[in-house]
Amino acid sequence: MRGEERRESILNYLKKASSPVKGGELSKLYNVSRQVIVQDIALLRAEGHDIIATPQGYILMTNNNGYIRKIIAVKHDENQIEEELRTIVGLGGRIIDVTIEHKIYGEITGKLMLKSIYDVEMFINKLKDSNAKPLSNLTEGVHIHTIEADSEKDMERILKVLKEKGFLIE
Structure with a gap:
């Protein structure tokens, strides 16, 4: 899988996640190192996606769902x-x-x-x-x-x- 495809897939994965997603989970899922995931997240942020890193894992901040x-x-x-x-x-x-x-x-x-x-x-x-x-x-x-x-x-x-x-x- 190319980097662009992986990042798009990571973004979709985070959109569907009901809880924070650990970097290690993503690295296993995409069969890449944790460092590659960190770089992918940085690139997604640079594209304007509001992804935050918490102690529990990555979260894609979308609209606040009416909260x-x-x-x-x-x-x-x-x-x-x-x-x-x-x-x-x-x-x-x-x-x-x-x-x-x-x-x-x-x-x-x-x-x-x-x-x-x-x-x-x-x-x-x-x-x-x-x-x-x-x-x-x-x-x-x-x-x-x-x-x-x-x-x-x-x-x-x-x-x-x-x-x-x-x-x-x-």
Whole structure:
């Protein structure tokens, strides 16, 4: 299979995927190295396809399928990360990313793509196991999330509870 054909096939595979697709899965499927897949993804992005890499795998961002999307500003300490994330997904939300405003580098965004308690647990475990510090440590706990919900009512409920817990900055 030629590169162009493979990239078109990868794009179609990602369009049909109901969950993130690992690079290793794609490399086995197309019988190429992981590095070839990384290059293919880079070329697809250069063509304008919104493909993001998450810890769970690659996701093709298409329209948000009718979800309500909101950018929220929050603040909490490192010990409250899990509570914040569990609150959002526990109320039916999805956490797309986290962004901070760094004094030197400007906006720094990390893709999260958390949509379940299991996803939150895996993220928290990776954070603990790696001894990495969250981005919000660079900004005294202040950060921004892009979140999604199925309806305005769900979004309002998420925002209400975040406000009650003192996480939401208005």
